[in-house]
Amino acid sequence: MLSFLLHFHPKKINPAALKFTRTFGLGGMAVLLFVLEALTGILLRFYYIPTTFEAYQSIVNLNSQVLFGQFIRNIHYWGSILLILTTFLHFLRVFFTSAYRDARAFNWIIGLLMLVTVFMFNFSGYLLPWDQLAYWAVTVVTNILLYIPWVGESFYELIIGGKELNSNTLHTFFAFHTALLPFVLLLLLFYHIWKVRKAGGIILEEQNQKSEKVDVMPHLVHKEGIVALVIVALLFVLALIFDAPLLEKANPTGSINPVKAPWYFAGLQELLLHFDPIFAAILIPMGILLFLVWIPYFNYDKEPTGKWFLSEKGKNTTLQTAIFSFILTILGILLSPGFVRFEKLLPGFPGYLSNGLIPITIMVGLVWLFFKYRLHSSKLLKEEKIQAIFVFILVAFVILTLTGIFFRGKNMELMMPWNI
Amino acid sequence: MSKTENNSNKKPISRRDFLTLVWKGLGVIALIEVVVIIGSYFFSNKKKEKNNSVRLFEAGTVNDFKNNTVSAFMGGHFYLVRLQDGGFMALSIRCTHLGCSISWEDAKNQFICPCHSSAFDIAGEVLNPPATKPLNYYPVLIEKGIVKVDISNLKDRNSVRKEQLIYA
Ligand code: HEM
Numbered sequence: 001m002l003s004f005l006l007h008f009h010p011k012k013i014n015p016a017a018l019k020f021t022r023t024f025g026l027g028g029m030a031v032l033l034f035v036l037e038a039l040t041g042i043l044l045r046f047y048y049i050p051t052t053f054e055a056y057q058s059i060v061n062l063n064s065q066v067l068f069g070q071f072i073r074n075i076h077y078w079g080s081i082l083l084i085l086t087t088f089l090h091f092l093r094v095f096f097t098s099a100y101r102d103a104r105a106f107n108w109i110i111g112l113l114m115l116v117t118v119f120m121f122n123f124s125g126y127l128l129p130w131d132q133l134a135y136w137a138v139t140v141v142t143n144i145l146l147y148i149p150w151v152g153e154s155f156y157e158l159i160i161g162g163k164e165l166n167s168n169t170l171h172t173f174f175a176f177h178t179a180l181l182p183f184v185l186l187l188l189l190f191y192h193i194w195k196v197r198k199a200g201g202i203i204l205e206e207q208n209q210k211s212e213k214v215d216v217m218p219h220l221v222h223k224e225g226i227v228a229l230v231i232v233a234l235l236f237v238l239a240l241i242f243d244a245p246l247l248e249k250a251n252p253t254g255s256i257n258p259v260k261a262p263w264y265f266a267g268l269q270e271l272l273l274h275f276d277p278i279f280a281a282i283l284i285p286m287g288i289l290l291f292l293v294w295i296p297y298f299n300y301d302k303e304p305t306g307k308w309f310l311s312e313k314g315k316n317t318t319l320q321t322a323i324f325s326f327i328l329t330i331l332g333i334l335l336s337p338g339f340v341r342f343e344k345l346l347p348g349f350p351g352y353l354s355n356g357l358i359p360i361t362i363m364v365g366l367v368w369l370f371f372k373y374r375l376h377s378s379k380l381l382k383e384e385k386i387q388a389i390f391v392f393i394l395v396a397f398v399i400l401t402l403t404g405i406f407f408r409g410k411n412m413e414l415m416m417p418w419n420i
Numbered sequence: 421m422s423k424t425e426n427n428s429n430k431k432p433i434s435r436r437d438f439l440t441l442v443w444k445g446l447g448v449i450a451l452i453e454v455v456v457i458i459g460s461y462f463f464s465n466k467k468k469e470k471n472n473s474v475r476l477f478e479a480g481t482v483n484d485f486k487n488n489t490v491s492a493f494m495g496g497h498f499y500l501v502r503l504q505d506g507g508f509m510a511l512s513i514r515c516t517h518l519g520c521s522i523s524w525e526d527a528k529n530q531f532i533c534p535c536h537s538s539a540f541d542i543a544g545e546v547l548n549p550p551a552t553k554p555l556n557y558y559p560v561l562i563e564k565g566i567v568k569v570d571i572s573n574l575k576d577r578n579s580v581r582k583e584q585l586i587y588a
């Protein structure tokens with residue numbers, strides 16, 4: 001068994017790759033969490049009943065009647081949150097060490113697919129308890145699809161299997177969550193790891209590339225073991241202290257207040273409070289996704305250095321952009337729609353102009369001024385420019401998400417976390 | 421090896437190349453078949469549901485509803501409203517912003533959505549964003565003084581218009 005598992009690794013490895021701060025072990029943590037989710041998921045399936053009549057009661061029974069039922073459910077719940085976090089951090093680590101170019105370019109695309117799959121995993125699982133939280137969160141997120149011009153409605157009805165959430169929806173989500181997605185993610189995972197090895201292992205800084213190799217066993221494997229133990233311990237502590245939420249059974253005629261999208265979509269929902277849905281739900285997310293897919297294929301000026309943040313200059317622009325994005329996003333959240341109401345300032349304009357193109361043009365203009373006159377973008381390398389754009393989007397996204405999770409209370413009004 | 425490849429380029433077509441081509445062709449056909457089978461597997465069920473027959477919900481007699489009132493029919497997922505001029509309209513309980521269920525607030529004379537606080541007037545017109553479209557509605561029929569709502573036929577609209585009202 002052990003020797004089979006060892007085939008994921010090469011026999012020997014460059015000592016620089018062993019340094020924890022090279023990868024922070026994030027990819028490996030994601031693998032571990034995925035395995036733990038699969039195991040606890042299989043256990044949950046023995047008690048869960050995927051029908052709208054029985055799903056909720058089956059979870060209640062699991063929590064109250066089954067020995068360790070609540071505990072297994074809690075591990076699955078916290079594992080899913082940690083999996084999203086580690087996958088996302090791993091994605092950031094890959095980006096900021098420029099490990100997405102040349103031989104690694106296609107693996108970046110595979111990685112993005114895995115990120116999307118992890119989100120879909122989590123989202124399909126969110127509905128399964130069929131409680132008020134699940135029902136309304138999935139309602140608001142799937143309703144976003146209705147804003148896609150022309151095809152939105154048929155797409156929505158295909159996924160939902162009707163006009164509003166019903167037993168078809170639960171069944172489809174269940175099939176995705178417990179059959180299709182595990183299969184897809186497993187295939188992608190094997191391919192992903194094979195690609196890492198094919199590219200000659202993880203990316204290293206130039207001066208380290210030629211050092212003498214050491215055995216993977218024990219040098220890497222023991223380190224991995226320690227990280228794994230820490231993760232499992234953390235997961236158990238979380239699962240022991242904090243129970244996974246469960247509200248009343250889903251009631252299609254009585255929304256709770258407020259209804260929030262699942263936390264990892266809170267940024268998207270926050271965007272919807274400020275911009276016209278065509279922009280907030282479709283054009284902006286699609287644009288960002290396209291940019292991410294494109295990242296490996298820009299014509300870069302230099303070989304990748306494998307350094308964190310490219311260079312000293314890269315570090316500097318990253319910091320400045322982060323601060324700028326932070327300020328701009330917070331101002332945006334505070335000013336609109338409370339103080340600046342574009343649709344009131346420009347009556348008679350359709351929403352996609354007054355609440356879409358016009359404010360977004362203003363924002364893009366500000367960003368452009370910042371890039372040109374503060375970062376002196378004409379003197380930057382291509383990779384430094386791409387990195388600055390990435391950082392701008394990243395910080396805005398994180399701020400929006402945190403706002404959605406922690407600073408929105410009743411009626412989705414802005415408030416301090418302790419007042420919610 | 422490279423020699424034979426060069427040769428085969430010049431010759432009309434070698435036996436091996438021909439067979440490879442046949443295999444590839446068969447592969448493509450097989451792939452198309454798989455896609456068609458899976459596709460029809462998924463969509464066949466959808467069609468059956470489409471030609472659903474009309475489902476009528478009997479709300480009550482015309483006189484049960486006074487002018488300028490709102491009555492909730494949660495079982496049918498609609499609010500039956502009778503406007504000032506006596507016209508009937510059956511409004512969907514789903515907010516047009518992101519689909520939460522709205523509730524009628526008598527004191528404010530508005531429908532309010534708990535999710536992101538959109539507000540609508542008695543005819544379903546938007547009073548407060550983020551919703552941009554008026555509430556969807558179901559067709560109302562009045563037969564022999566009985567108000568019936570066709571709950572199988574949800575309709576959306578971009579504005580509230582007189583034609584959407586039904587009079588006794
Ligand atoms: C379930 C999700 C994922 C799992 C389990 C996973 C697993 C791994 C593992 C074990 C490694 C080896 C190095 C390390 O530990 O950092 C790795 C490397 C890599 N991952 Fe992922 N990954 C996932 C998602 C992603 C995502 C979202 C991206 C980016 C879009 C990505 C892109 C890459 C790339 C390009 C490498 C090579 C890095 C290098 O050569 O330095 N992966 N992944």
Ligand code: FES
Pocket residue numbers: 515516517518519520533534535536537538550551
């Ligand atoms: S769903 Fe009603 S305001 Fe958002």
